[in-house]
Amino acid sequence: xxxxxxxxxxxxxxxxxxxxxxxxxxxxxxxxxxxxxxxxxxxxxxxxxxxxxxxxxxxxxxxxxxxxxxxxxxxxxxxxxxxxxxxxxxxxxxxxxxxxxxxxxxxxxxxxxxxxxxxxxxxxxxxxxxxxxxxxxxxxxxxxxxxxxxxxxxxxxxxxxxxxxxxxxxxxxxxxxxxxxxxxxxxxxxxxxxxxxxxxxxxxxxxxxxxxxxxxxxxxxxxxxxxxxxxxxxxxxxxxxxxxxxxxxxxxxxxxxxxxxxxxxxxxxxxxxxxxxxxxxxxxxxxxxxxxxxxxxxxxxxxxxxxxxxxxxxxxxxxxxxxxxxxxxxxxxxxxxxxxxxxxxxxxxxxxxxxxxxxxxxxxxxxxxxxxx
Numbered sequence: 001x002x003x004x005x006x007x008x009x010x011x012x013x014x015x016x017x018x019x020x021x022x023x024x025x026x027x028x029x030x031x032x033x034x035x036x037x038x039x040x041x042x043x044x045x046x047x048x049x050x051x052x053x054x055x056x057x058x059x060x061x062x063x064x065x066x067x068x069x070x071x072x073x074x075x076x077x078x079x080x081x082x083x084x085x086x087x088x089x090x091x092x093x094x095x096x097x098x099x100x101x102x103x104x105x106x107x108x109x110x111x112x113x114x115x116x117x118x119x120x121x122x123x124x125x126x127x128x129x130x131x132x133x134x135x136x137x138x139x140x141x142x143x144x145x146x147x148x149x150x151x152x153x154x155x156x157x158x159x160x161x162x163x164x165x166x167x168x169x170x171x172x173x174x175x176x177x178x179x180x181x182x183x184x185x186x187x188x189x190x191x192x193x194x195x196x197x198x199x200x201x202x203x204x205x206x207x208x209x210x211x212x213x214x215x216x217x218x219x220x221x222x223x224x225x226x227x228x229x230x231x232x233x234x235x236x237x238x239x240x241x242x243x244x245x246x247x248x249x250x251x252x253x254x255x256x257x258x259x260x261x262x263x264x265x266x267x268x269x270x271x272x273x274x275x276x277x278x279x280x281x282x283x284x285x286x287x288x289x290x291x292x293x294x295x296x297x298x299x300x301x302x303x304x305x306x307x308x309x310x311x312x313x314x315x316x317x318x319x320x321x322x323x324x325x326x327x328x329x330x331x332x333x334x335x336x337x338x339x340x341x342x343x344x345x346x347x348x349x350x351x352x353x354x355x356x357x358x359x360x361x362x363x364x365x366x367x368x369x370x371x372x373x
Contacts, residue, residue, distance in 0.1 A: 018186055018356065019194060022059045023344050026185035031263035035183050044179045044270045049153050050075065052179040053340040057121060060344035061351055071122075076149030078118045078126025079156060085109075085127070086134045086144050098135045098329040099215050103208060105131035111202030120203035121343035128339050129153060132332040133160035139326070154178060157336070162324065170323055173278040177319055180270045181312070181334060183341025189213040193342045197349040198356040210342045211335050224327045226255040226317035230288060239291055243298040253295050255314030257306075264309040271315035278322050288318045 025034040033040040036055035043052055051068040053075075058065035066074075089105045096104065109123055117123060134144035137160075145160045154174040158166035166174075184190070193210035197203070213219060233242045246253065275285055292310055299308045320330055 016358075018191065018358075019349070019352070021186075021345070021348060022061075023056055023341060023348065024183040024185050029263070031266050033184065033266050040180055040266055041270055044176045047179055048175045049178040049182070049337065049340070052182050053121075053125065056183055056340050056344040057347065060347040062121075062347060072152060073149075074118055074122040075126050075153050076147070076151070076156075078122040079130050079147035079153075080126075080149050081118065081123070082109075082127035082130040083134075083144070083146055086130065089131060090134065090138050090144070098132065098139065098326070099211070099331045099335070101135040102128065102131050102332045102335065103211050103215075105135070106204060106208050106211065109204045111204045121340075121347070124203065124207050124343060125153070125336070125339045128332070128336040129157040130160065132329055132336060133157055135332070136161055136326055136329050137163075139328070158323065169278050173274040173319060174323060176270055176274040177316065177333075178337035178340075180267045181316075181337045183338070183344065184267075188216070188219050189338065190342060190345050194345050194349040195356045197346040198352070198354065200350070203343060203346050206346045207339060207342050210338075214335055214338065215331060224317070224330050226314055227321055227327055229254050230284075230291060230317075233291060236287065236290055239294045240298070243291075243295055247298055247302045253299065255292075255317065256295055256299060256310055257308040263307065265311040267312035268310050268315050271312060271319050275315055275319045275322065278319065282322075284321070285318060288314075 023036060025032075027033070035043050035052070036059040038046075038055070043055070047055065048068070050071040054066045054068045054071045057071075085105065085108050089101070089108060092104060106124065106127060109127060113120060113123060118126070130147055137144055142163075145163045147160055148156050151159065152171065152175075155166060155171045158170060158174060186194075189210040192213040193206040196206040196209045217225070233239055243253070292314065296308075296310065299306075316334075317330070320333060321327075325333055
């Protein structure tokens, strides 16, 4: 027997409250997400990325509370400053993925901003857009495109990615995506950011750590495999046979089910609308909808006791593909948006000023057990 009783543990920290926050609330049972006091559907309908970031940073206690036009100006200046670092980033070369390249790029910022530099939340958000676009172009053998500080963040990212201006519909769709994923409760990457922020390591270290957590396939890495799944299915005639075979072999259907949401992910509805506006119902989207309907029916049949609905990764994949964003960059584009929430959580955690130090449950041998043997 153990020398001391072992307290009950919460595997995965489910239902353990780690912080009080004004930033977002996730109600998985009701399929509801509140961000900075807004229903996520309303936030996406009424705010661009700059407006959503301003609302999050204000909720985090940033004083004075920023206005959306101030965020637009600050992000524009931050993109210009970050572009000066692009040659050094690209010179590192190597075979890193876009996300790993972004991780390296953000680490170049350093936790100590130089005199006259933009605040950390601007530096990080601006750099993420510049580095992601430059890394995508470098992967195709193309030169980076300098930012336009006067443009909106989503608009400028698409222009830096393509070297041509995006349509109004494309900018609207990307803004809807970025606003909707800007924050989402105490997920793995956000918790990572808060743990690091609690040590006073600095905002850049906290966001680099958050990106490392986001990179995992069980967190932000899911949209790429959704597209792989659609490609593998291939044709409408192959949908049901493919799903039947996948479920029979125990494979997970990417883009369905969520650890928190027990009903449809509300973010998926926003993306669904954005995809419809953007693509005008093209063949790829029609095919994705056919797969979704068939997959939900197959899941209900195979797992009658579980509620597995479409999650946001499913339509994220279709939306970002329609915008011409490479699959290898999907997680980095997610991070571009989530940086608004991550930095807000860093601000909030630093105001708390308390180290996060949970307990663990020891399940190994005790000295007395060895002595008895």
